[in-house]
Amino acid sequence: MKKELGVHPYLFPMPVLMIATYGDGDIVDVMNMAWGGICAENMVSLNIGADHKTSENIRKRKAFTLSIADISHIEAADFFGIASGNTMTDKFERSGLTAVKSEKVDAPIVTEFPLTLECRVVEDRTEVYGHHVIGEIVGVLAEESVLDARGKVDPTRLNAFVFDQFQNGYYAIGDKVGQAWHTGVPLMKK
Secondary structure, eight states, X not given: OOOXXXXXXXXXXEEOXXXXXXXXXXXXXXXXXXXXXXXXXXXXXXXXXXXXXXXXXXHHHSEEEEEEOBGGGHHHHXXXXXXXXXXXXXXXXXXXXXXXXXXXXXXXXXXXXXXXXXXXXXXXXXXXXXXXXXXXXXXXXXXGGGBOTTSOBOHHHHTBEEEETTTTEEEEOOOOOOOTTTTTHHHHTO
16 A cells, blocks of 8 residues: 655656866866756756856856766765855865866866766756756766776766665665666567
8 A cells, every 4th residue: 555755856766966067267066966867869957956056157157067976986976965165165175086177068077987978058047946957968978997898888887876865865776687678578579
């Protein structure tokens, strides 16, 4: 029997996304967020609180990078969700991570994160639910260590983790349990 829980943002898993932007004076800012993802073949969608430093930076620079954090950098990734760039100007420096400028967009790339999407802002709106940004993916950078023999990203090598909206936990991504567009084929034959 199911129990009514009320209205909550209960979906699982939620991504742990690292949005990196430049602020005034090229100060690197990184924000940890879960309310975003792929919305088209070459587009990402982000829903950010309008009062975040990241929102201000995106409006000014029209660019950002989006990275997948790995478990070995979970402390810094969580810190980026706790600390505010509005009140902590040395937020990125405190993390101990390093950044380089993207060659494709006006945003930083956190070198320690294994996978990064370089994005150019194509839509930037304030909605009733917050700051909504659509970014066009203009480049993808991956560490060779997360690539398979064919040069494709191997999710098991990313060592990524996901966020749970139920109890605010982080969880390692587990074993592969099926193959998309193949596992359900037997039901097509019924």
